[in-house]
Structures are given as structure tokens and as C-alpha cells.
Amino acid sequence: MIELRCVSKFFGGRRAVGPLDLTVGKGEFVALLGGSGCGKTTTLKMINGLVAPDAGHVLIEGVASGAEPPYRLRRRIGYVFQEIGLFPHMSVAENIAVGPGLAGWDKPRIAARIVELLDLVALPPDVAARMPSALSGGQRQRVGVARALAAGPALMLMDEPFGALDPVTRDALGRDYRALHERLELTTVMVTHDVMEALLLADRIVVLEAGRILADGPPAALLAHHPHPTVRALMETPRRQARSVEALAAGDAHG
Amino acid sequence: MDERFAAAWGLLPVYLSQHVLLSLTALFLGFAISLPLAVAAGRSAAVRWPSLFAASLIQTIPSLALLALFYPLLLALSALSVAWFGRGFAALGFLPSVMALTLYSMLPILRNGVAGILGVDPAAVEAARGMGMTDVQRLMRVELPLAAPVVMAGARTAAVWTIGAATLSTPVGQTSLGNYIFSGLQTENWVYVLFGCAAAAVLALSADQLLGLIESGLARRSRWRVWTGALGIVVGAVAALSPLVAAPSGASYVVGAKNFSEQYILAELIASRIKAGGARVTRKEDLGSATAYRALAAGEIDVYVDYSGTLWTNVMQEKNNPGRWEVLSGLKKGLMRRDGVLVLGPLGFENAYALAMRADRAKALAVSSVADLAAHAGSLTLGSDLEFLSRPEWAALQRAYELNFRKETAYQPTFMYRALEDGEVDVISAFSSDGRISANHLLVLADPRGALPPYDAVILISPRRARDRRLIAALAPLLGAIPVQAMRAANLSVDRDRNKLTPAAAAAMLARLAKPAPAE
Numbered sequence: 002m003i004e005l006r007c008v009s010k011f012f013g014g015r016r017a018v019g020p021l022d023l024t025v026g027k028g029e030f031v032a033l034l035g036g037s038g039c040g041k042t043t044t045l046k047m048i049n050g051l052v053a054p055d056a057g058h059v060l061i062e063g064v065a066s067g068a069e070p071p072y073r074l075r076r077r078i079g080y081v082f083q084e085i086g087l088f089p090h091m092s093v094a095e096n097i098a099v100g101p102g103l104a105g106w107d108k109p110r111i112a113a114r115i116v117e118l119l120d121l122v123a124l125p126p127d128v129a130a131r132m133p134s135a136l137s138g139g140q141r142q143r144v145g146v147a148r149a150l151a152a153g154p155a156l157m158l159m160d161e162p163f164g165a166l167d168p169v170t171r172d173a174l175g176r177d178y179r180a181l182h183e184r185l186e187l188t189t190v191m192v193t194h195d196v197m198e199a200l201l202l203a204d205r206i207v208v209l210e211a212g213r214i215l216a217d218g219p220p221a222a223l224l225a226h227h228p229h230p231t232v233r234a235l236m237e238t239p240r241r242q243a244r245s246v247e248a249l250a251a252g253d254a255h256g
Numbered sequence: 257m258d259e260r261f262a263a264a265w266g267l268l269p270v271y272l273s274q275h276v277l278l279s280l281t282a283l284f285l286g287f288a289i290s291l292p293l294a295v296a297a298g299r300s301a302a303v304r305w306p307s308l309f310a311a312s313l314i315q316t317i318p319s320l321a322l323l324a325l326f327y328p329l330l331l332a333l334s335a336l337s338v339a340w341f342g343r344g345f346a347a348l349g350f351l352p353s354v355m356a357l358t359l360y361s362m363l364p365i366l367r368n369g370v371a372g373i374l375g376v377d378p379a380a381v382e383a384a385r386g387m388g389m390t391d392v393q394r395l396m397r398v399e400l401p402l403a404a405p406v407v408m409a410g411a412r413t414a415a416v417w418t419i420g421a422a423t424l425s426t427p428v429g430q431t432s433l434g435n436y437i438f439s440g441l442q443t444e445n446w447v448y449v450l451f452g453c454a455a456a457a458v459l460a461l462s463a464d465q466l467l468g469l470i471e472s473g474l475a476r477r478s479r480w481r482v483w484t485g486a487l488g489i490v491v492g493a494v495a496a497l498s499p500l501v502a503a504p505s506g507a508s509y510v511v512g513a514k515n516f517s518e519q520y521i522l523a524e525l526i527a528s529r530i531k532a533g534g535a536r537v538t539r540k541e542d543l544g545s546a547t548a549y550r551a552l553a554a555g556e557i558d559v560y561v562d563y564s565g566t567l568w569t570n571v572m573q574e575k576n577n578p579g580r581w582e583v584l585s586g587l588k589k590g591l592m593r594r595d596g597v598l599v600l601g602p603l604g605f606e607n608a609y610a611l612a613m614r615a616d617r618a619k620a621l622a623v624s625s626v627a628d629l630a631a632h633a634g635s636l637t638l639g640s641d642l643e644f645l646s647r648p649e650w651a652a653l654q655r656a657y658e659l660n661f662r663k664e665t666a667y668q669p670t671f672m673y674r675a676l677e678d679g680e681v682d683v684i685s686a687f688s689s690d691g692r693i694s695a696n697h698l699l700v701l702a703d704p705r706g707a708l709p710p711y712d713a714v715i716l717i718s719p720r721r722a723r724d725r726r727l728i729a730a731l732a733p734l735l736g737a738i739p740v741q742a743m744r745a746a747n748l749s750v751d752r753d754r755n756k757l758t759p760a761a762a763a764a765m766l767a768r769l770a771k772p773a774p775a776e
Contacts, residue, residue, distance in 0.1 A: 051385060076388030086383025090401045090477060099397075100387055132477075148387075 002027045002156060002188045003048055008057030010043050010212075018043045018212040019057065027155075030182055030189045032203035034196065034235070040212035041192045045158050048190065049078045061156070076103050079149035079187075082160040085141050087133040093119075093144050094129040100152035118147040123177060139170035146178060150185070157182075159191040163198070175202055197239045200224070208232055260447040263758050264436060269499040272455065274431040276496040279419045279459075282354050286361030286414060291407070293362075294369025295395060304370060311363040319360060319421040323428050326352035327547060331554065348547070348556045349540065353425035353432075360421055361414040368410025372403030408471035412464055419460040423452065427515065429540040429551065433459070438542045443517050443750045443759065444670050462492060508536035509727065512557035515542040516669055517750045517759065518607060518689060518743065522561045522713070524763035526731060530559075533730035545643055546570060553595040555720045559727065562716055563607055565709035567591065569648040580710040587714070596719030600731060605689055605740035608711040609649050611638075611701045612686035614676060618699040625702035629683065630657040637663045639672045639681030649708055650685075656707035670751075689713075689740055691748020713738075734770070742769035 002025050009019030018040035025031050033041040046052035047059055050071030059066045066074055087096050094115050101111045119126055122143040133141060142163065149157060162178075163171040179202050182189050193199050199206050200220045208216040208223070208231075216223055216232045224240075227233050290311075297304035314322070330347035338344040345351065376399050384394040400407075423434030436452025439445070466488040473481025509530050513523035520541065527537040540557050549571055551557045564583050568574050572590050577583070584602065591597040611626055623629050629636075638661040644650055645666055653659055661683070667675055673692050675681045686693060688700060688711070715734065721727050746766040749757040757765065 049386065051382075070390075072385075072388040072390050074388070075386060078388075080383075080386035082379075082382065082386070084379035084382070086377070086379035086381075086386075088380055088383070088398055088402075089377070099389075103388055103393070 002029070002062060003190070004058075004060040004063075005044070005047065006058045006060070008044075008047055008054040008059060010040075010047065010052060011055050016212060018047070019054075021057075021212065021214060023207065023214065023217075025188060025190060027188055028186060030179070030202065030204045031191070032199035032206045033190065033192045033209060034194070034199045034206050035209035035215075036194060039209040041194075041209050042160055043212075044209070045160055045190060045192050049075050049080060049158055051075075076100065076152060077154055077156070079152075079154040079157040080159075081142075081145050081149045081157070081162045083162065083164040085145040087141060087144060087148070089133055091133075092129065093131050093133065093136070096133065096144060097129075097148050097151050100148060104152045106152075114151060118151055121150070121181065122147045138166055139174060142166060142174060146174075146181075150181070155186075155188060157187050157189045159189065161192055161194070164193075164195075171198075178202070196235055200239060208235065260445060260756070260758065261451070263760070264448055264451040267436070268455065271431060271433050271435055271452075272459070273497050273499040275419070275422055275433045275456070275459065276493060277500060278350065278353055278357065278425060278430060278432060279415070279422045279463075280493055282357035282418050282422070283361055283411070283415055285354070285358040286418070287365055287411060289358070290362045290365035291369055294366050294407075295373060295400075297366070297370045298373030298399075307366060308370065311366050314359050315363045319356070320424045320427070322360060323353060323356040323421075323424055324544075326356050327428050330355075331550065334554070344554070346556050347554065348429040348543075348551045350430055352428050353422070353430040357418050357422055357425070361418045364410040364413035364417065365407070366410075368406050368413075369403065372406030372410075373399050375406065376402045405471055405475035408467060408474055412467040412471060415463045415467055416460045419463060420456060423456050426542045427544060428547075429512075429543060429556070431539070435541065438515065439520060439759070441668060442515055442542075442670060443520065443756070444753065445750075445756055445758070463489070466492070508538050509559065509721070510538050510540055510557045512543055512548050512551060512560035513539070513541040514545055514548050514560075514562075516687075517762075518687070518747050519561065520759035521746050521750060521762045521766060522603075524760045525734065525766055526559060526561070526715070528760075528763060528767070529730045529734065530727065533726055535726065535730075549597075549716075552716055552718050553597055555718050558718045558721045559731070560716060561603065561713050563711040564602070564714055565608065565649065565711040567714075568709050569652075574709075575648070575652070577706050577709045580712065583710055584712060584714070591716070592722075596722060598717040598719075598722040600715040600717055600728065601735040602712040602714050603734055603738045604736040605713055605738050605743045606711045607687045607689040607713055607743070609644065609647075609708055610686050610688050610703070611653070611683050612676075612693060612698045613683050613701065615697045615699045617682060618701075623701065624699070625704050626653065626657050626659070626707070627704055629701060630659055633659050633661050636661055636682040637665065637680070638683050638685070639675045640664060640666050640685040641669045641672055642666050644685040652707045653703075656705045689743045689747060690751075691744045691746070692751055694744065695748055695752065713743075737770040738766065739769075742766055745769065 005021060005023040007020045007022055010017050021044065033044060035041045043052055047054050050066050061074060097115050097118055098111045101114055115129055116126060119128060124140060124143050128136070128140065136144065163174050166174065175198060191203065203220065205219055206223055207214055210231060215229055216227060223232060224236050227236065293307050297307050327347055330352050334344040334347045380398055380402065381394065384398045389397065422432050423437055425432050426434035426438045433452050433456045436448045440448030440452060466485045469481050469485030473479070473485060511523045511527050513519040523539065523541065530537050540551070543551060545566065548560055549562060549567065552560060564587055567587055568583050572587065588599045591599055611629065613623065618624065621632055623632065645664055665681060672684050673696060676684045677696060686698065686700065693700060715731055717727065746762045749765060750759055750762045
């Protein structure tokens with residue numbers, strides 16, 4: 002589905018990413034995990050051409066990006082990011098309609114699709130007529146997901162999609178999205194700095210540091226004793242936190 | 257009071273329609289240029305700083321000067337156009353006004369356009385790119401709609417500035433609401449001045465409110481507001497412009513006038529003669545002295561009254577003074593040869609530049625001529641009109657009498673007389689046909705050395721109309737028919753403080769006072 006071959010990106014003479022090789026298969030849910038400045042967002046944006054690599058090749062479904070104008074490629078890829086970027090001058094329905102409109106769908110089909118998508122992201126139908134400013138943070142991010150899915154992409158790119166939400170909403174939305182990923186047979190690449198989120202949602206975690214891949218494997222494999230100390234420390238954190246929470250809960254129960 | 261108000265009201269359709277046409281065209285052009293420029297500037301800092309700098313620079317040029325500068329520029333371009341394509345264009349009136357006002361309207365639209373586009377939420381821009389919008393789609397569907405309220409706020413400022421500055425297009429020959437203000441200022445008709453200011457203010461405020469409705473409609477995404485505002489502008493513009501459509505088209509004579517009372521009165525007199533002959537007349541008033549002659553030579557006005565000494569020194573560049581009749585016959589030949597301009601003949605009075613003092617003050621100093629004055633000049637202040645100090649006549653006077661005043665100050669003619677009366681200045685550059693000379697008890701100082709040339713008022717006709725028998729026949733009865741006393745009385749009737757006449761009424765009075773044309 003996605004192939005990054007030896008890609009590099011420089012910002013102001015400094016290498017931000019690469020040289021980096023990454024292949025994502027059809028149907029995979031891959032988390033790009035790392036601290037801020039590790040190059041995970043840049044890597045994600047090189048997939049849909051929002052950032053052009055300075056070296057190397059990006060292939061989507063076997064076709065090198067650059068073979069067509071980048072906006073054509075982006076219309077086939079869903080894109081969700083933390084700030085959401087709902088268009089404030091358009092209603093929810095109009096926001097969702099943008100992608101299908103760009104893809105040249107007719108009006109009845111778009112209207113039907115809006116109803117379908119609101120249902121899919123578990124929003125009541127009357128949200129359609131509202132302006133984004135009248136929605137809660139969680140509702141907005143659900144609309145963001147619906148908008149990204151509207152034109153029926155096979156590939157979804159998500160940049161810290163749930164980062165700005167409260168923990169309860171974040172958990173609910175994450176699980177809902179994982180279910181959608183299964184149901185719609187999507188391929189998803191998600192950027193996150195949250196180890197727990199990566200562990201619970203992804204099939205495969207790619208740990209990045211200073212623009213290079215530090216580890217790449219299924220969550221269980223990374224949780225098992227990893228040779229690299231940074232990865233080990235990274236994976237240890239949620240476990241330690243979980244143990245502490247368990248201990249607190251147990252203490253509370255006995256106390 | 258009532259009569260002047262009624263006269264002002266009667267002129268409103270013509271002045272307002274011209275004013276609206278001018279402002280609307282300038283704003284439309286300003287918007288059409290500034291908005292794409294703002295988009296380019298929003299994209300690239302290399303466009304942003306130079307364009308904003310240039311627009312700010314233009315804004316620092318006084319608007320009247322900006323308007324005035326376009327006249328010589330267009331005149332030169334027109335001459336080039338004649339040389340290259342065999343056709344020129346009018347360098348006076350609408351064209352220079354609309355160009356200057358367009359430039360003037362650009363800064364607020366440009367500045368707000370850049371701010372609006374740069375102020376669009378980066379997340380919305382990234383979403384637009386991420387979803388696969390092209391650059392143009394992103395601009396049209398996301399950036400411009402989101403920047404629209406800020407852009408409209410700029411357009412609002414531009415509209416108010418442009419409508420205000422359009423009143424200054426009167427001196428370059430474009431009719432506007434400024435005609436009330438300029439002619440009112442010259443004839444001390446404060447009803448006219450106030451009427452012009454009020455009309456321009458009402459127009460600017462209406463435009464501001466309607467554009468404000470569109471702006472708030474865009475900000476609140478209320479279609480109702482946007483459409484009401486737009487409809488209001490369209491209805492207002494159509495109503496204001498309707499007199500232009502209703503006016504009959506076709507050839508008409510353009511009568512010019514410089515910017516003082518006598519010129520307005522004579523222009524009215526000439527206009528009424530032409531109308532009596534069955535032809536139509538349009539006006540270009542408040543022209544500068546040099547502008548008027550060049551406009552005539554270029555055919556932008558057909559007829560106006562100038563003064564032989566002015567033409568002799570300024571146009572013919574003559575420095576000597578051979579005497580009244582030699583100057584007149586020299587002009588007749590010289591102007592025809594030089595520009596094809598016909599000197600139809602003198603009206604019968606002189607309006608000479610002369611130095612004048614209050615009679616009591618002259619007596620106290622024992623001054624009766626410029627020669628006497630020279631000895632006292634070092635302790636006296638000269639008040640002049642706006643152009644006298646830069647005219648060759650002043651240089652000639654200084655040379656002939658070695659005049660060196662303590663201080664020289666230029667005024668609007670109206671305020672010059674006031675300054676003399678109040679003792680702010682001791683000597684003024686007066687006009688010998690001015691009614692205020694006798695009314696204010698002034699003494700005109702003699703010019704024993706003949707430094708100043710004669711100033712016979714003469715009718716000039718443009719090259720295009722030089723063989724126009726109908727025009728010549730209509731104006732011939734005025735030649736030699738206006739004695740200086742009649743002109744002074746007419747001038748005073750317009751310039752005095754009480755019981756003022758409009759220039760048109762003064763022209764009617766002058767027609768009655770004029771000597772019957774000598775039988776041929």
C-alpha cells in the first residue's frame with residue numbers, strides 16, 4: 002500500500018527525517034510513535050505529499066508520488082489532524098461534502114453520504130445543519146473523521162487525531178475509530194506521542210527518534226524485552242503507570 | 257439664503273451623478289487591482305513588502321497633488337498617443353481623477369486583504385491542502401470567504417476616503433460635489449460650501465453603512481444582510497447615476513472657467529449666449545491658470561476668458577511690454593500660429609494684476625505708486641493669491657522696483673482680502689476689476705515703470721471650434737460690450753457678504769449692464 006524508500010527531509014540544512022525505509026501493507030493499522038521533533042509528522046506528510054521529500058521515493062499502491070499533481074493523490078487519502086481544521090464558514094454537512102464534491106459526486110449521492118457518515122461516527126443527524134463553532138471538541142473531531150472518510154478513501158493518515166480531547170472522549174473516539182478501521186477495511190497510519198494509545202489501537206508500532214526508525218513491530222513484540230534501552234524505557238512507562246493505578250485501586254479497596 | 261439653497265439643490269443631480277460615477281469607477285478599479293495583489297502578497301513576502309510600501313507611499317502624497325500630477329502626465333501621454341496612433345484622449349476631467357482616486361483607494365483594500373488572507377486559521381488552510389484542494393480552490397473556497405469580512409472592512413475605509421477625496425477632482429476639470437465647495441469658497445457662498453460638504457458626507461456615510469451591512473453579513477454568515485447591503489448599493493448607485501442616462505447626448509460646447517468669481521460669471525454669460533443660440537453647454541470650472549489654456553489648446557474646453565497680459569507672459573513667454581494694442585495683435589497672431597487658438601477679441605475691460613493697499617494706510621505712508629512702496633517694502637508684508645508669487649509678473653515687478661517685502665504670504669483670493677482688512681498683510685496682489693477694491697476702500701498703486709503688462713479680458717476659442725460660425729456669432733455681441741464698472745459691480749454682487757448673487761444671477765445682471773453691441 003505505502004512504500005517509503007530511503008526518504009530524507011532537511012529543514013534549514015538539518016536532517017529532520019531519514020534516510021528512512023517503511024512499508025505499510027493493506028489493512029494495517031500502524032502507529033508512528035515518538036517524542037516531539039522525532040520526525041513522525043514529517044514522515045506522515047511525506048506520504049500524502051504535504052511535505053516533499055528531499056531524497057528517496059514515496060510509492061502509494063505501487064505508483065510513485067510525483068507522477069500526478071499532489072492534490073489528486075490527496076483526494077484519495079483521508080487526512081485527520083489534531084487541530085481538525087473544520088472550515089468555520091461551512092456547516093457540518095458542507096464540511097463533509099467537500100471531499101465528495103472534489104471527487105465530482107452528484108448532489109443526491111453526497112446528501113445520502115452525509116447521513117451515512119454521521120451515523121458511522123455516531124453523531125445525531127441534526128448536527129448536519131450546525132456550524133462547527135456550535136459543536137463540542139469531541140463532536141468536532143468526529144466530524145473531522147467523517148469528513149476524511151467522506152470520499153471513501155482506502156488509506157487514512159491521522160496526525161495526533163485525538164490529542165486535544167479529554168481522556169474519556171479520547172478513549173471512546175479511539176475505540177470507535179478502531180472499529181471503523183476494521184469495518185471499512187481501511188489502511189491507517191497514525192502519528193502519536195502517546196504510548197498507551199499506540200499500544201491499544203495499532204497492529205504495529207514504529208518508534209522514531211531523530212528521524213530514524215528505532216523499532217518496528219507489533220505491540221506485544223515491543224512490550225517484550227527490547228534490545229534498545231530507549232524503546233525499553235518507552236514501553237515500561239505505561240506498564241509502570243498501570244501497576245501504580247492497580248495498586249492504588251487495590252489499596253483503596255482494602256482501605 | 258433660500259434662493260442659494262434652491263440653486264444648490266438644483267445642481268445636485270448633475271454633481272451627485274458625476275461624483276458617484278467617479279467614486280464608483282475608482283473603487284471598482286481599486287478593488288479589481290488590489291484584491292489580486294493582496295492575494296499575491298499573502299502568498300509571497302517578495303510581493304508583500306514592495307506593494308504595501310508603494311501603496312503607503314501613494315497615501316502620503318496629498319490627494320489634491322496626486323490629482324494634479326496626473327494632468328501633465330496624461331497630457332504627455334496623449335501627445336505621444338497622437339504622434340503614434342493619430343488619436344489623443346482627454347487629459348482633463350474624468351481620466352486623471354479616476355486614476356488618482358484608484359491609486360488612493362488601494363491602500364486600505366490591499367492592507368486589509370493581506371491581513372485577512374494571512375489571518376486565515378492555518379488549520380483550515382492545512383485541511384484544505386490535505387483534502388486535495390488545488391491552490392485556486394483553496395483560495396476561492398476557504399481563504400477568500402474567511403478573509404472576506406476583513407477585506408470588506410478595507411473596502412469600507414476605501415469607499416469613505418474615495419468619496420471624500422473625489423471632491424478634490426473639481427480643479428482638474430471633473431464635475432463633482434467639490435464644485436459646491438470650490439465655487440462656494442471663491443464666491444464666499446457658504447451655503448454652497450456647507451451643502452457640498454453635507455452632500456459628500458451623506459454619500460460617504462450611506463456607502464459606509466451599506467458596506468458595513470455586507471461586512472457584518474459576511475462575518476455572521478447572514479445572507480440577508482449581505483443581500484440587503486448589496487441591493488442598497490445597487491439601488492442607490494442607479495438612482496444617483498440616472499441623471500447621466502437622462503441627459504441628452506450629442507455634441508455640446510464646453511465652457512471653461514478659472515477659479516475665481518469673475519470667471520464663473522463670464523462663463524455663465526458665455527454659456528447663456530451659446531444656449532440662446534440653441535446649442536448645449538457643459539462646464540469645466542475651477543481650472544488653474546496654466547491648465548485652462550492648455551486644456552483649450554488641447555480641445556478639452558471650447559471657450560473661456562483669459563487675460564492678455566497672462567497669455568503674453570506665460571504662454572508667449574514675452575518679457576517686454578510694448579503696449580495694449582501691440583500685445584493684443586501679437587497674441588492674435590502668436591496664439592493662432594502656435595496652437596491654432598482663436599483670440600476672438602477683448603470684452604472691453606481689463607482685469608490687471610495690481611498691488612493694492614488700504615487707502616488709509618497708503619495715505620499714512622504717503623504711498624501712491626509701486627515706486628513709493630519700494631522704500632517701505634522692507635517693513636511690510638505682501639499677501640498674494642495662490643499663483644502670483646510664481647508668475648513672471650511678480651518677477652518683473654521685483655526687477656523694475658527692487659521690491660523686497662519683509663514677508664510674502666499666499667492666500668485664497670477671498671482670504672487675501674480678509675487678511676488685508678484685518679491688517680495681517682499690508683499690500684495685496686489685487687485684480688483691477690475686483691468689486692472689492694471700491695467696496696473695501698482700497699488704493700490701487702500706480703505702475704509708473706510699466707512693469708506689468710495690460711490685462712484685457714479676451715475670449716479664446718479652441719482650435720477645433722475656431723471656424724465655428726454659430727459659436728462666433730453667439731459670442732461676438734459680447735466683444736467690447738463690458739465696461740470695467742459693469743464687471744466690478746457683477747463681481748461685487750457675488751463676492752459681498754450680504755445679499756449675494758449666484759454667478760448665474762450676476763451674469764444676467766451683467767448682460768443687462770452690457771453696452772448694446774455696436775451695429776455692424
